Amino acid sequence: MIARTQTAIGFSSQTKAKRIPWWLSAALAAVGLLVLLPVGALLGIAAEGDAEIWPHLIANVLPASTIDTIALLAGVALVAGSMGVTTAWLVTAHRFPGRNILVWLLPLPLAVPTYITAYIYVEIFDSAGLVQMALRDFMGWRSRSEYWFPEIRSLPGCILVMSAVLYPYIYIAARAMFLTQSASMLEVARTLGASRIKLFRIIALPLARPALAVGLSLALLEALNDIGASEYLGVRTLTVSVYNTWLNRGSLAGAAQIACVMLAFVVGLILIERYGRRDRRYALSPKRHRTVHPVTLKGGRAWTASLLCAMPVLLGFILPTGFLLRETLRGGLVEQFDTDFLAHFMTTIGLSVVATLLVLALAVLLVSAARLSKNSLTKGALLAAGLGYALPGTVLALGLMTPLVGFDNLIGTIWRHLTGERLGLLLMGAAGGIIIAYVIRFLSIATGSLSAGLDRVSPSLEDAARTLGASRREMVWKIQIPLMRPALASAALLIFVDCIKELPATLLLRPLNTETLSTLVYNYASRGRFEDGSLAALVIVLVGLVPVIQLVRSAEAQPKAAETPVS
Amino acid sequence: MANLSFARGLLCGAAALGALAGSSLSASAEEVLNIYTTREPGLIKPVLDEFTKETGIKVNTIFINNGLEERIRTEGANSPADVIITVDIGRLAAAKDYGVTQAVKSEALEKVIPAAYRDPEGHWFGIALRGRVVYASKERVKQDKISYEELADPKWKGKVCIRSGQHLYNISLIAAMIAHKGEAKAEEWLKGVKANLAKKPSGGDREQAKDILAGVCDIAVGNTYYVSLMLNGKDEEQKKWGQAINVILPTFEGGGTHVNVSGLALAKNAPNKANAMKFMEYMVSDASQQIHAELNSEYPIKAGIKIHPTIASFGELKADNVQIAKIAELRKKASELVDKVGFDQ
Numbered sequence: 001m002i003a004r005t006q007t008a009i010g011f012s013s014q015t016k017a018k019r020i021p022w023w024l025s026a027a028l029a030a031v032g033l034l035v036l037l038p039v040g041a042l043l044g045i046a047a048e049g050d051a052e053i054w055p056h057l058i059a060n061v062l063p064a065s066t067i068d069t070i071a072l073l074a075g076v077a078l079v080a081g082s083m084g085v086t087t088a089w090l091v092t093a094h095r096f097p098g099r100n101i102l103v104w105l106l107p108l109p110l111a112v113p114t115y116i117t118a119y120i121y122v123e124i125f126d127s128a129g130l131v132q133m134a135l136r137d138f139m140g141w142r143s144r145s146e147y148w149f150p151e152i153r154s155l156p157g158c159i160l161v162m163s164a165v166l167y168p169y170i171y172i173a174a175r176a177m178f179l180t181q182s183a184s185m186l187e188v189a190r191t192l193g194a195s196r197i198k199l200f201r202i203i204a205l206p207l208a209r210p211a212l213a214v215g216l217s218l219a220l221l222e223a224l225n226d227i228g229a230s231e232y233l234g235v236r237t238l239t240v241s242v243y244n245t246w247l248n249r250g251s252l253a254g255a256a257q258i259a260c261v262m263l264a265f266v267v268g269l270i271l272i273e274r275y276g277r278r279d280r281r282y283a284l285s286p287k288r289h290r291t292v293h294p295v296t297l298k299g300g301r302a303w304t305a306s307l308l309c310a311m312p313v314l315l316g317f318i319l320p321t322g323f324l325l326r327e328t329l330r331g332g333l334v335e336q337f338d339t340d341f342l343a344h345f346m347t348t349i350g351l352s353v354v355a356t357l358l359v360l361a362l363a364v365l366l367v368s369a370a371r372l373s374k375n376s377l378t379k380g381a382l383l384a385a386g387l388g389y390a391l392p393g394t395v396l397a398l399g400l401m402t403p404l405v406g407f408d409n410l411i412g413t414i415w416r417h418l419t420g421e422r423l424g425l426l427l428m429g430a431a432g433g434i435i436i437a438y439v440i441r442f443l444s445i446a447t448g449s450l451s452a453g454l455d456r457v458s459p460s461l462e463d464a465a466r467t468l469g470a471s472r473r474e475m476v477w478k479i480q481i482p483l484m485r486p487a488l489a490s491a492a493l494l495i496f497v498d499c500i501k502e503l504p505a506t507l508l509l510r511p512l513n514t515e516t517l518s519t520l521v522y523n524y525a526s527r528g529r530f531e532d533g534s535l536a537a538l539v540i541v542l543v544g545l546v547p548v549i550q551l552v553r554s555a556e557a558q559p560k561a562a563e564t565p566v567s
Numbered sequence: 568m569a570n571l572s573f574a575r576g577l578l579c580g581a582a583a584l585g586a587l588a589g590s591s592l593s594a595s596a597e598e599v600l601n602i603y604t605t606r607e608p609g610l611i612k613p614v615l616d617e618f619t620k621e622t623g624i625k626v627n628t629i630f631i632n633n634g635l636e637e638r639i640r641t642e643g644a645n646s647p648a649d650v651i652i653t654v655d656i657g658r659l660a661a662a663k664d665y666g667v668t669q670a671v672k673s674e675a676l677e678k679v680i681p682a683a684y685r686d687p688e689g690h691w692f693g694i695a696l697r698g699r700v701v702y703a704s705k706e707r708v709k710q711d712k713i714s715y716e717e718l719a720d721p722k723w724k725g726k727v728c729i730r731s732g733q734h735l736y737n738i739s740l741i742a743a744m745i746a747h748k749g750e751a752k753a754e755e756w757l758k759g760v761k762a763n764l765a766k767k768p769s770g771g772d773r774e775q776a777k778d779i780l781a782g783v784c785d786i787a788v789g790n791t792y793y794v795s796l797m798l799n800g801k802d803e804e805q806k807k808w809g810q811a812i813n814v815i816l817p818t819f820e821g822g823g824t825h826v827n828v829s830g831l832a833l834a835k836n837a838p839n840k841a842n843a844m845k846f847m848e849y850m851v852s853d854a855s856q857q858i859h860a861e862l863n864s865e866y867p868i869k870a871g872i873k874i875h876p877t878i879a880s881f882g883e884l885k886a887d888n889v890q891i892a893k894i895a896e897l898r899k900k901a902s903e904l905v906d907k908v909g910f911d912q
Contacts, residue, residue, distance in 0.1 A: 056903055056906065056907075059907075060903070060906040060907050060909070061906050064909065064912050122770065122774070126770075126774065126777065126781075127777060127778050127781035127782075127783045128777040128778070128780045128781040128804075128807075128808065132781065133781075142782065143781075143782030144778075144781045144782040144783045145782060146782075151766070153766070153767070153769040153770055153774075154767070154769075231731070232769065232770065232771075233769060234731070234767050234768060234769025234770070234911070236911050236912065240733075243633065244733045244902060244906075246633075247633060247735075248657075248733055248735075248738050248898060248899070248901075248902035249898075249899045249902050249903070250661060250664070250898075250899060252637065331801065331802075394633060394634065397634070398634060398637060401637065401638060401641040401642075402641055405641050405642055405643065405645070408645065409643070409644075409645060412645060424645060424647065425642060425645050425646075425647070428642060429647065507631060507632070507634075508631060508633075508634045508638060510629065511629070512601055512627040512628065512629045512647060513627045513628065513629070514629075519630075523607045523608075523609060523630060524607075524609075526607050526630075526632060527607045527609060527610060528771060528772075528773055528793065528796060529796075529800070531802065
């Protein structure tokens, strides 16, 4: 409602289509096609098979796994969503004991991979895990049948594990939005007698919607595409069915068919979300706002707030990291740190860095072009970019292999004609394949975050620049990129962390003798010696922490500037 | 500024990657062997090191579990893969079906490996065996004999633990049951086992031993070598899990204990074929079979090699008589049965 009144100012520039240069069109088309490459390959594989497996799937597999999938997603949406939004609102609009530290700690679970958390939770909470064994010793129980304890290897357990590490996607988005919301709006509402809860419900939350949608969809896609945690915890999702069809029934085509159906659902959800957002604009006027003034909570309320914010940190960060640290020390794993380990470490960083830089460059290209000119090409390219994240990592990698090798063979043939030597595989033989997979997979994080960031910038700024005679290039470099900077920084950090954590595509596409920290942990886990991978897992978390802390620092730096009343 | 220093860090990483890519392309003069394995290379590293020491051939490895066959097939004529190492007859047969292997004629291999544990056309060779057996609570289970059929006996109601029915190891066991009893009886059996489960299938084989220790169940199904890994590892907690159980080598009625193989195949387009042949033959030498048996607690394929003492303590293994190629054939059926009876639900 408030946003709509604002749109009057900048409406003209959004609807008028402007032409973009040919090279940009070509680049956009190329990026769109790159992302569509694995999707196309997936469709191709699916088309190879017949419908033979479907009667079995419909009768015996899909009903149960669809229910499990929906229950898992609903659970994660509810638990992670409320964890993320509640904590973000609490730390943004209130003061309470520990608040200043919690602001730093709340995003940290982002650095902890889901599958690692699943293993750790089983070690801690399972029937003969640390907690239950201690309880038995203390209470003198001898058998599991003498007492009740929640089962961690179960659907609720899986929802808990996933929510504990995925809520930061929502928290970060929500906090950024709450921070930049104008205090005046909230104050007007407050003068009109709205309670704080009502304030949150009718103003803060609706205004944060685009960012929340981005955060929530990232978290849900992670949950949907996960295979490690759900399989280990005994949840039979559709993704698990894809694997069973592929590996046990030797039907890659059948697996691809299920994956296509899942993809159709995801695309449907994305489109519904866009449709729901179609005629709302969230732009704020370009003037700096005072941010919401935090209210100091007292007594029981203050401690409740502390507790509510401390819980997610405990579940998603302190518990897993503490366990890894304990195992590292207990097993004397520090001695694993040798030149090999260092090489794997450098590989991980190198791959993630290159992929992050590429993703950012492409995302700026896509988003700026779409802002300058809304035509079917720019819209289509943006939509295509969203698909990469919707594919499970293994499916993405399987779909990419054929085009990658095709390219390699082409170059190899040309090379042989020119020099007479055998070149081998260029992209698959080196790290090129992995980087391309990361770019495709994580492009939507950047485009989503940049679009959401730009959406909130009033078009009046650009109109003013144009009236003053700015060229298109100047618009991008001098107006849009500086305005996107916070979004750019947060996207960079999210992508970097996601690249470090990425497992399935890395596993399938890496060249000989190449390991990343994630594959190293996986190696130990597949030996059945998960604990021995604790050092590598701990380093993943620590490396992930660096960007996450940067993220917090840049997010926390902004309100300082904004809190000085300007208007 | 903070952002700037982060960008600088990014660039340093990029430079490191460039150096890495350069180094991986430069090595070409020395003798090499490229192994694609679904088995974690750390498990076989001492064997690989020994091979390099003996022959001077440098071994490169890549460990991929799901999708190994697809990758080799897609890489096609340019694939660097020389040797494929994998676990479970299902995977070995799949590699052959995918057309990523080639036939090998080797007297050394054929002499050592019994015909039942290699492909008749020489597309794959078993190098070690593992049994799928019953873990029984030392405290609560008194019997020392059991048949696979008995797992479905209502006397075990609420007392059985097992990992996902769709796991490779269980699929092969169920396929063997189909081979023995036919599909209808196997389905009845699977329903019976399902009815006896103490909890929904999840975790790995070790978690089942853990559940026995915790009193969740009395018997569980697991592989032989895990017991040795639990008992002989560094981890004190895992030792307790291993100590809580006895291993019973179960048999099929009118058959023996279900065994599976870990094995080797020569990749179809192996660029270093001579080295690959050397390696495959090396893998059945006394030395490597001995290291392998000690390291992984598997049953060596070669007669006369000492079995790991923990594994030997389970008693003498009488391997089942069902042809393992038959098991490979029935895997799809087995997987469908698991869905049909809702085993994992």
